[in-house]
Amino acid sequence: MNHDATQRPGADADDSGHDAVLAVSGLVKRFGTTVAVDGLDLTQRRGTVLAVLGPNGAGKTTTIEICEGFQRPDAGDVRVLGSRPGAPELRTRIGVMPQGGGAYPGVRAAEMLRLVASCAAHPLDPDWLLSVLGLADVPRTPYKRLSGGQQQRLSLACAVVGRPELVFLDEPTAGLDPQARRLVWDLVEALRTDGVSVLLTTHLMDEAESLADDVVILDHGRVVATGTPAQLTADAVDDHRLGFQAPPGLPLADLLTRLPGCVAEEPDPGRYVVRGPVGPREVSAVTAWCAERGVLAEELKVVRRSLEDVFLDLTGREPR
Amino acid sequence: MSAQTRFAPGTFAPAPGRGRLGRMLAAQTAVETKLALRNGEQVLLTLIIPLALLVGLTVLPIIDVGTPRVDWVTPRILALAIMSTAFTSQAISLGFDRRYGVLKRLAATALPRWLLVAGRVLSACCVVVVQLVVLSVVALLLGWSPHLDGLGAAIPLLVLGALAFGALGVLLGGSVRAEIVLAVANAVWFVLLLAGGIAVPESSLPSGLAAAVDLLPSGALAGGLTDALARGVSPGPAPYLVLVAWTVVPALVATRTTKLT
Secondary structure (H helix, E strand, O other): OOHHHOOOOOOOOOOOOOOEEEEEEEEEEEEEOOOEEEEEEEEEEEOEEEEOHHHOOOOHHHHHHHHHHOOOEEEEEEEEOOOOOHHHHHHOEEEEEEOOOOOOOOEHHHHHHHHHHHHHOOOOOOHHHHHHHOOOOOOEEEHHOOHHHHHHHHHHHHHHOOOOOEEEEOOOOOOOHHHHHHHHHHHHHHHOOOOEEEEEEOOOOHHHHHOOOOOEEOOOOOOEEEHHHHHHHHHHHOEEEEEEEEOOOOOOHHHHHHOOOOEEEEEEOEEEEEEEOHHHHHHHHHHHHHOOOOOOOEEEEEEEOOOHHHHHHHHHOOOO | OOOHHHHHOOOOOOOOOOOOOHHHHHHHHHHHHHHHOOOOOHHHHHHHHHHHHHHHHHHHOOOOOOOHHHHHHHHHHHHHHHHHHHHHHHHHHHHHHHHOOOOHHHHHHOOOOOHEEEEEEEEHHHHHHHHHHEEEEEHHOOOOOOOOOHHHHHHHHHHHHHHHHHHHHHHHHOOHHHHHHHHHHHOOOHHHHHHHHOOOHHHOOHHHHHHHHHHHHHHHHHHHHHHHHOOOOOOOOOHHHHHHHHHHHHHHHHHHOOOOO
């Protein structure tokens, strides 16, 4: 995969004079006493894939829906392709995949896609799109009888059929099997290659890592980190994670005396994680320490700090 | 399979733009109409029950209407058909379309908002035409002989009735939760059928209620159609004014209360 901007058609085709398809500053949205979005700033470069990550309730969907024009911000400035969200001329230029739903319960798959296609001046061929998205066998099946994954793919088809410049995908791969997820990744990849900007939300860190040019991590309605996946994991060149399994209750404080600069924990009984500057010497120290105790370290693995580690460090490890 | 082999480069090259308005309106109207005629519960409400009442009230002397019975029953059943489609069926489908995010989905396309409304209105008109044809044919088979010179008064009443009930249907279906829409739309349908001047003629209602019924859209529509088609007299301006009022006020309120979700 090539993330070089010069490879992308459309990267220089900006008519508004600058290269942002999305410019959000100081965005605030409250629901009663709850602050869903709390002074959020966000920029997306034309022709790129931007992944918005965050725990449940971090403000991802609210932010997306404000950009799509479905909710009004309480404060802040939002520009989508240079226009205010919800402007009629803007709606011809964006594609939207909402989180769940988005079709008449009784409508047939092909009917729904043709209806959405009829709204666009130069739509893709709906039959072709159904077949590449694996829906060729169900064109006459009512929406409510499609499987969850089929409904997701139909919704994705509706988002791209009008050949938009900017596509909003809210959790596009939620509930998809691995084959369908791979297909969606290929589609997003193809959109980027063709110069379409894509903003997506996801809970899958590997999805963000492999698809996104830029990543924004939200928590409590604020941006807590932003950058390319490489930048976000960069301080991690010597920052590795060592994991192993052994009988529960080993004295980790003793182990740490041999691992300067590292932290260790036992998140589940018998599963141990060491984080920090883990190098050959540290691996050797861990195995020696285990050997002294007559303990076999099973599933011993050293991995580089991933986006998931960054995410968990920033947003905490407790479920919400 | 890689992205390159699955999708030829340039496939998704942006080409934004709005579709032709006529095509959008036709597509939207066709889908809404097909859905209405395919949905069993809606067909029960819009066709089966009116047909059953048309035949039942004509054949069985349950309620005292004029004679020949079919001439007096048919205008009332036409009013019921309008109410079923434009109000009850419209409100319920709007309520559930909101619930399932359909309006949001369509509002995110290039479809203008007015066209979203126009498509629903046209679709309701298509269903009403189907109802009027089916019910009229069955009524004619039962011996219906309407005053043909009353058609000039009846057609504007049918149109105004559809608009008034349509505005009320959008007001209800666009403002509250789908389950509440379902309950209220069916309850109102039932109450207006029995006590709103549709199935039971005003002459058979308690006197206090009879006066109020003329001010209801159901009473105005059924009474006006009975005057025009059964009595062969002019309904006068009152039913038209009542229906216009029931169109304008709910429509104005609905523009403020209708929500996409």
